[in-house]
Every structure is written in C-alpha cells, then in structure tokens.
Amino acid sequence: MTAKQDESNGLDDLLRKALAVELPADVEAGMRERIALFRAGTIRDEGRTAAWLFPRSAWAVLSILMLAAGILLQGLGSRNPLAEKIAHIKAKAEVSGPDSIERRSGDSGIRVIAPDGDRVRFPGDKEVST
C-alpha cells in the first residue's frame, strides 16, 4: 500500500514538472472562456432537462388523451365545417361531372364553363360573366 502511494506521488510530481509550462496570456484567456461557455451550457442543459422532466408524465397523459380524442372524433364522423363544405362541393361535382370543364388552347388562361352555363374566369382571362 505504501509502495503504491509512493509510486503515485512520484508520478504526480513528474506530471507537475512536465506540465509546468507558462501558457501565453491569450491562450489562457481563450481556454478560460471556452471552459466558462462549457459550464454555462451544461448548467443550462441541466435546467432544461429538469424543466422538461418535471411535467413529463402530465405531458404524456395529455398527449395520449389528445391523440385518442382526435382519432375518435375523426373515426366517429363528427360534424366538421370543412368536411361539410367539401361534401357540398363533391355533391355538385357528382351532379355536373367533369365534362363541364372546357379547355381552350391558344389562350393565356384556362376557361371553364360551369354546368349551369356560367363562364368562370381563370387568371389571365379578361371577362367574367356569371
């Protein structure tokens, strides 16, 4: 045990002597700055982790509830204004069909004739009559 301690002390002395070099001031300042940045980052990360971990169980419950509620609402076909609008448009398309769309070549835009005879202007056309 004593022999091992002596060996360690000898090694420590050797290391101290080998590394006893005066660093240039700017290098020392740079190293100190980097160490301070590293410490600041570590402390900040620890704080973040703690803040994130604390409500983790609450977040987990909330997210699962949100997910389940969303899937149920979508699966059960709950009323939704956008879906109703699309259904209305789709019903119109079912009645009229795609044959009402008339494409004209040689013009800057695409002109569309609606089933009820309305001419609808696309970007580039000049007149609108509905």
Next chain:
Amino acid sequence: MTVIKQREARGRVFMAWLVAAAVIAAVIVSGLFSGLTNEAGLFYLVLGSVAAALMGFSRREIGAAFQHAAGRPGAREDLKRAAYFWEAAARNAWILGVQGSAMNFTIALGSESGGIAGISGRMIQSYIVTLYGLVLAAVWLVPAMKLAGQAERAPAAMTSGPAPLRPMLVERVTGYVLFAAALGLTIFFLVGGYPQNGPLPFAKIMLHGPALLVVFGGAIALALFIGVSAGARSMTLGFAMTGLICLLAGLIQALYGFVHASIQEISAAIAFIISASSFALLGLVIIAAPLEDREVMEGRRQGPGALSRMFWTVFPLLTFIFLLLTFIMVITPMKKPG
C-alpha cells in the same frame, strides 16, 4: 495583386446575386404574363421566411451569413454556420411553400362562390405557392452549397468555435409575432373576397379539431417516447411521422368512402388530410426547425440529423402529392352523371 483578386471575387459574387435576383424576377414576371400569380401566397412565403429565420437565428448570425454569402472570407466554423443558415432558409421556403398551398387549398374549399369550376380554379391556383417556395429554396441553396464548399478549404481559427450563448429573446418574439402577422394577413387577403356566414366562419373551417388533436397529441407523444437525448430532433420526427400517419389514414378512409359511395366519408377524409398536413408542416417550421437550428448554431450538435433532413424534404413533397390527390377526389364523380 491581392486587391485585384479580391475585387474579382466580389465581382463574381455580385454577378451570382444578380443572376439569383433575375431568376426570382423572371418567375414572378412570367407568372404575371401567364396569369399564374398568387400574391397572397407570395406575401406569406416571403414574410413567413423572414419570421422563420428570426425564430432560429440571432441578428448577428443572420448578418454574418449575408456577409459571408457576399464574399467575406472567414474561418471554417464561421463559414459552416453561414452555410447552415442558408440551408435552413431553403428548408423554410420549401416547407412554407407547401404549407401555404395547403392553407390556400383549405380556403378554396371553404368558399363555395363561383361554382365547381371556380373552386377548381382556386384549388389549382393554390399550387403556385409551392412553386414559389421551390424557386426560393433553389436560390437559397446556392450560397449554402458554395459556403459549405469554401468551409472545407478554409483554415480553422483558434478564436472560432461555438457561438457564444447569448439570449435571443427579442429575435424569437419578433419572429413569432411576424409569423402570426403573416398568417393572419394572408388569411385576411385570401378570404377577403368571399362571402362569409356568421362570425369567424373561416376560423371554424381552418381549425379542424380532430386533425389538430391528432397532430399535436401524436407529435408530443412521439417526442416524449424518443426522449430528451435526441433533443429537437424528436420534435421533427414527431411532427413529420404524425403527419405521414395522418396522410395515410386519411387516404385509406377516402378509399373506403369511394367503396361505400359515401360523400360524407370521402369529405371527412379529405378535410382530415388537408388540415393534418397543414398543422404538421406548421409544427415543423415554427417549433421543431427553430429548436434544431439553435442546437446547431450553439454548437450542441455538428449539424442537423440525417433523418431530420430527410423529413424536411420528403414530408412536404408527399403533402403536395396528397393535395393533388385530394383535388382529383373532389372533382371526380364516383359514377357517370345521367
């Protein structure tokens, strides 16, 4: 000799920026002549991109990125950070372009004026925002690639290293306020010409409850499951994976709707696809991406993860394809008329 070389380099950079500006101008002007313009979409894309940049980067970082792109030399780490800024700008433009299309699509479907033909026209016009986003992304990728190439050859400097950890609360708050303004004003411009029924009818149309719950619930659950060690990447993965699952689930529901010949089922599925993809893209661009940007700029990570990069590219592309599919599903009748 060195002065002449510097002048030549500056001249080359000036020419490169001039060409980029000419490309953007050509796209806009050709759109004006062919009638394929979407002013509200362009406004959303430009203002949204500025806001997204402020959410993830400090003023100093943005300024340095512009200076390096204009030809200022720098140390390897500085050039790498500048290249990352431009890569993030390209990513934001691409995601915002597709998100703008999805939002425009929702508003086009939400207004019934002009009959089926008018609605079809507005739906097609909403795709132009993706085109703008793609052009802008291509332009921003040029400085990103050039700076990344220069960084490989540049010497490493002793003073260079991770950016100092300084609070960027002002930039973040400005970014989020600007983004909210861009979103609100774009919706206002888009719905301005359409008749509305009751108070805030378009808010009801855009805030699709089930999609909102599934996307944000799913993203949080996935991020928690992945764990803190993955950092902001878990949020990217959460939003993108939830978005992809929603797209697929919506498509399956729509196909069942065609089999059952149920317009209600198809409509519910289409509404879910459009809204869920829009929310997932929004989550990516305003929550996940700025967090990943901070991790990279503060030196906590070498760069964005390969999976994050893949999702930033692939998920908007899939969303665009699904928007095309929904357009076909809306205008195609299930049986021949008559």
